[in-house]
Amino acid sequence: MKIKIRTYVLAAVFVLFSVGAVAGLVNPFPVSITTNDDGSVSANGNMATARFSENEVEYIGCGTRTVDLGGGDTFIFGFCQAGDSDEAEAFCSTENPEVLQAIKSISSYSFLSFLASDVGDCLRVGVSTQSVYIPSGKVK
Amino acid sequence: MKALAILSLVQTALLILLFGRVLSLEGQLPMESPMEQPPSANVPLYSQTANDYSGEAYWSIDEVQLRNIIREELGTYSGVAASADGNEPQARAADFATTTEKQYQFDSVSQRIEYFASVGRISDSEMQVLQMEIANLDQANRPLALRKLTQALNSGAIEGRF
Numbered sequence: 001m002k003i004k005i006r007t008y009v010l011a012a013v014f015v016l017f018s019v020g021a022v023a024g025l026v027n028p029f030p031v032s033i034t035t036n037d038d039g040s041v042s043a044n045g046n047m048a049t050a051r052f053s054e055n056e057v058e059y060i061g062c063g064t065r066t067v068d069l070g071g072g073d074t075f076i077f078g079f080c081q082a083g084d085s086d087e088a089e090a091f092c093s094t095e096n097p098e099v100l101q102a103i104k105s106i107s108s109y110s111f112l113s114f115l116a117s118d119v120g121d122c123l124r125v126g127v128s129t130q131s132v133y134i135p136s137g138k139v140k
Numbered sequence: 141m142k143a144l145a146i147l148s149l150v151q152t153a154l155l156i157l158l159f160g161r162v163l164s165l166e167g168q169l170p171m172e173s174p175m176e177q178p179p180s181a182n183v184p185l186y187s188q189t190a191n192d193y194s195g196e197a198y199w200s201i202d203e204v205q206l207r208n209i210i211r212e213e214l215g216t217y218s219g220v221a222a223s224a225d226g227n228e229p230q231a232r233a234a235d236f237a238t239t240t241e242k243q244y245q246f247d248s249v250s251q252r253i254e255y256f257a258s259v260g261r262i263s264d265s266e267m268q269v270l271q272m273e274i275a276n277l278d279q280a281n282r283p284l285a286l287r288k289l290t291q292a293l294n295s296g297a298i299e300g301r302f
Contacts, residue, residue, distance in 0.1 A: 120290025
């Protein structure tokens with residue numbers, strides 16, 4: 001009886017620790033922000049890496065705002081923003097429909113990159129949704 | 141004594157000669173002197189005050205322009221005066237008012253952004269309100285206001301997020 005109880009306890013311990021075990025390639029990518037010579041700013045990073053980083057300032061993401069102005073008129077704009085571990089920040093905004101489509105394609109754990117012009121326009125938005133960007137031990 | 145007499149005679153002769161020279165020079169002066177010519181009505185008199193409207197040439201160019209300007213300004217509010225180009229004064233007045241209102245709205249949003257820049261930060265709720273104000277701008281001014289906000293965030297003048 002004691003042996004059975006010990007066996008069950010040991011089995012439970014192994015099960016608990018095995019929940020955290022993962023396989024497959026993981027590629028964390030901290031947020032990085034670069035100011036270019038022409039005044040434009042590049043930012044890229046993995047959303048999950050930013051979210052679960054040890055610091056409390058790192059972030060990256062994009063979004064859209066849709067406003068019904070009435071009379072069939074709608075105002076839609078998109079934005080991207082990022083902050084790195086050194087507290088440098090980058091922002092861009094856009095009304096370009098194609099760029100807005102790219103922003104809307106962002107999903108959980110995406111890798112993002114964007115280029116903001118010297119006047120704050122989103123010149124480029126890159127989205128990559130791959131398994132390597134899913135952090136270890138996290139279930140979607 | 142004799143010398144003094146001779147000197148006084150010489151001095152007198154010189155004075156007579158000088159007087160004669162002055163008289164001859166006065167006779168050689170031109171008859172039409174600008175100082176003596178009476179003012180003409182066709183010559184712009186720049187030395188006159190601004191309230192002197194007697195010079196016709198002075199107003200021949202400005203009066204037409206001034207009338208057009210006054211007509212446009214009155215047409216903005218009354219829409220009564222007829223225009224030289226034939227356009228409807230009410231339509232032009234409406235366009236002028238619409239353009240003015242659009243500019244006023246843009247200036248208002250622009251000042252809001254500058255206010256947040258002076259404060260140094262914008263809260264999430266304030267950002268949402270500001271975005272709504274930008275949305276209500278006309279199509280031409282929306283990207284300008286959006287750009288101004290983005291530039292303020294990028295420069296660090298405003299601490300906040302979209």
